[in-house]
Amino acid sequence: MSLKIHRRAVLAGTMLGGAASLVPALAQAADTPATPLSRLFDQLVQAQLRRSPESATSLGLDTGANADLRAKLSDQSAAGIAAAKVQTRAELAQLAAIDRAGLSSAERIDLDCVIYTRRSAAAVQAFDFGGTSYGPSPYVVSQLSGAYQSVPDFLDTKHRIETKGDADAYLQRLQAFAEQIDANTARMRHDAGVGVVAPDFILDLALDQMTKTRQPGSEALVVQSLVRRAAAKGLGESYGRDAARIYDAAVLPALDRQIAATRDLRRTATHDAGVWKLKEGAAFYPAALNATTTTNLSPDEVHRFGLDHAKMLSAQLDTLLRKQGYSKGSIGARMAALYTNPDQLYPNTDAGKREAIAYCNDRLAAIRAKLPSVFERMPPYGFEVRRVPAQTEAGAAAAFAQPPAIGGSRPGLVYFNLKDSADWPKFCLATTVYHEGLPGHQMESGLALSNTRLPLIRKMTSFSGYGEGWALYAEQLADEIGMYDDDPLGRLGYLKFQLFRANRCVVDTGIHHLRWTREQAIRHFIDAEGEAEGFATREVERYCVNPGQAASYKLGHSVFVDIRERAKAKMGTAFDLKAYHAAVLAYGRVPLDMLREIGDAWIAKG
Template sequence: MAEVDRRTVLLGGAAAGALAFAPGSARADAGAELAILFDTLFQESLRLRPESATLLGLDKGVNADLRGKLSDESDAGRAAQRTQTQDQLKRLRALDPAKLSATDRINYDTVLYTRESAAGLQKYDFGGGGSSPYVISQQNGAYQSTPSFLDTKHPIDTAGDADAYLARLTAYAGQLDANTARLKHDVAAGVVPPDFLLDKTLTQMGLAHVPADTATVVKSLAARAKAKGLGDRFAADAAKIYTERVLPALDRQIDEVRAVRSRATHDAGVWKLPQGDAFYRTALAASTTTRFTPEEVHTFGLEQAREIVARIEPLLVKAGLTKGTTGERIAALFQQPGQLYPNTDEGKAAAIAFCNDRLAAVRTRLPRVFKRVPSYTFEVRRVPKENEAGASSAFSQAPSLDGSRPGFVYFNLQDSAEWPKFMLPTVIYHEGLPGHQFEGGLALSNTNLPLIRKTIGFSGYAEGWALYAEQVADEIGMYDDDPLGVIGYLKEALFRAQRCVVDTGLHHFKWSREKAMAQFVTELGEAPGFAEREIDRYCANPGQACSYKLGHATFVKLRAAAQAKLGAKYDIKDFHEAVLGCGRVPLEILERVGNEWIASKA
């Protein structure tokens, strides 16, 4: 599979001609109807996902009650999600897209895509309703997501905020029990996580199972309420709720996970599950927003890996590394003097400080290649210790819509040896600027996008852009004084190519966990702990790892086409504005947007 669009179907190609003949007043009326529907759909979705309202800073006014609620994880809550998806699909399909303007058609196709994708995943009566087949794992479940949300996302400014926190803390116990009930349901249906995922889950649950006086969810409220002069009542109330409700629910969940562990096998991929092959294909399509088969993705990953290795080889030789495999020589870079921060809290703090410095440095160069730079603030943080065992190696969280909370880039620093200095800058450019935080910040601040579009995310687009952003960082000179950093940048590109190989290997070709880990260690020189955590992530969330390189290939192919067809008319700032100004879209729609922009400039 040499080209990323081999099996892509462009949405709305036939409608483009029809739009030319649609009267302007008809398009305006259809656009107004679509805007009203979008607002309605967005508000409906917020009602079922109260955490989203808080994350966006929209838990106020008519949605003020959502600040004290959490998502309903029960069977009734899952049924409500399915019903809402089908009802929203019905209303979207009732509109005539041929009457829409070109811009509204992109918005329509994008929102419709999200509901169709959700409906495809909701057909499977197991997991959390998304692309993970497991409701509880080292990466999934309220036991690890809700405490982090309450600690870092729920605001405490007033007594009302603190009371809402207490209400959510009570609801958290209900989420735990709902997850436990769903786990029992899934296991009865033959959906059992692999033993190694359950082992990590139990480890994290053990770290979360602490007395009230040391529990993050209690200490967070106590400290923040005190800082706001709200008194000691909230700390006492939180401790009571935690001790009487949360801990017993966590005990019940731990007991159930232990019971399930006794039935688990070591098979890593979802091929072993009932409907496993069909589920993987659905999850792969949902994450990548392409129509590629697992076999095509696997071949694509191998081809990309060969091309990137050919670029790395001369750089390794130039660095004096001439003996051993590519992976062995990359691994040797980890051991060079000055590359590793001490594996202490002080050393990890120094690594975070270095990352924040890189984030500040790259921001000054962005106007060279972008017309707009988001005004939001961003910062780098360490993953909380209690989540390090199963958390991703690095990830990003968007700022609030109003900018009252900054965007965060998190590094998993469980073992500093996994993060040599030459690897850190590229990850900052990917997760921060000009990657996720840049793209996400522009989407949130884009006044031309309806709110529902600002808050939609697609892994193929987002991860593809972030990987492309690593390339842009190189092109604007962020590695000019850091030759080893260039190797780190290419290593990360190779890492994303190999992800396509190992994800499809695990879930389609029935690779073992050990074979997948060995692929990373041998081909990439990864530390065994890093490789293990990454592979376990793919086992818990199949398909998502493939979205990076497929998305990157789409952006790169569109840019190459623009350069070839526009010649002297080509301006990289204009190109970036075209592919970012449309907001987050499926890769199929990105192809359409890019090609139409090229045609308009030719």
């Protein structure tokens, strides 16, 4: 069985997941003399929080002057969308007015990063349709986008319940949830009017999830969450009754209206998978590709890049597979056979799962001991691997990271979903530890969180190409410093996941630019690397609603590697791997084109 990995643009998720710990950073910033740039950044952060109360809560910043945000959700109505566009243009004008002459090189990078985010937003906002998921999405409602699927989890896991005030705010947000659903439904109808309708199979997925969400108030997750947590704090039973009343009177009718609208669209929806079918699809896809990869590569260039790297990686896998006795059949067929090797499977029992987690923590400890030899600075945090709790395994991602608390009160965590141990054969575990943990996401995010120079607005900003590119580079670095010297199957796992990211570039551009069918895209994953059909299907359906994002991983990796190889070529024996890592990590997360400029400047100095 293939892995069921649904890795997000992890840094975006981890910043929100652990950013309550960023609050102390605001106090630290108060001791720093204000400048026009820092004052503007503070204003932009405040405006961003006011536009997105959900972010304020996730960041732990719904306090003080922003305490009212605890009872609100973002405005997703037509008026709210229009206001966001006006705000983006206004912020671009404010940023352009900053006098660059007096800025340090680091401040210019900070400014350029923030300008980049607003320009990218403006480019996507120019299209009068769609919403967001892992990035720009042409569809406001899908299996991965829309309030119906995001708000219940947000209220359950992010909205704190400590006091009656918190519970009162929860009830207000529950009412706002119904308003968001209706706003999304109105946007769906608007988009359909300009010819933007999700593929039939995407609407089927959304309808399946909507109907499962449609429960009586007494059984709904958002109601039961408040009942449970209010009782734990001794707040009485009235909150549960009030929540059920709001849910039945407001949320369910709104959800019914959305289900009806989705069914109407489903009757005439086509099976075409890519955005090429949309009137503005030929322009939307490059804009989405640029927004998520932070490069200016064309779809054709990304497709060719993916094919070239997949060919190279397949050749490397072929050599290693033959050495392990897997010599017959395609790369995909041989990798599929390796997944069934009983020597690589942990028992699907609690004891077997504890053994798998122990192995992961052993790999994390082993590589951490080696990292001071290749990094000038280590994150001042603890890190560990845990199993996803059994009660949440069914809906959780296969592997993900959560950052440490900035003060170190909570370690950085890597979670593996071991609902079925066969999803995680041993040879696939180590490279995922290095990607999600050290020296991957936990290393990069830990260094960014502890970087006292970075302003808060930069710590709130994530670029998928940089974050995922670094994590893939970290997998390569693990191989280079000897983590697979006595683990040839582990090296196969590492190369297999590199191949997977190369094929993402091929498949994403195939769907949206070359007009591949859903079935053609699924078959490519199965034939090229031995993916299970279910996993390949979920991946392809994700790309259909998140154009471009899947290409950011391997493209980002290539930039990190290119900078390093050019530095080696110029510096020769003077090349210092520690200095290279310090150079590319020094400024936090940046767009890939900017990362290349940073690398060029560092190489020129060397």
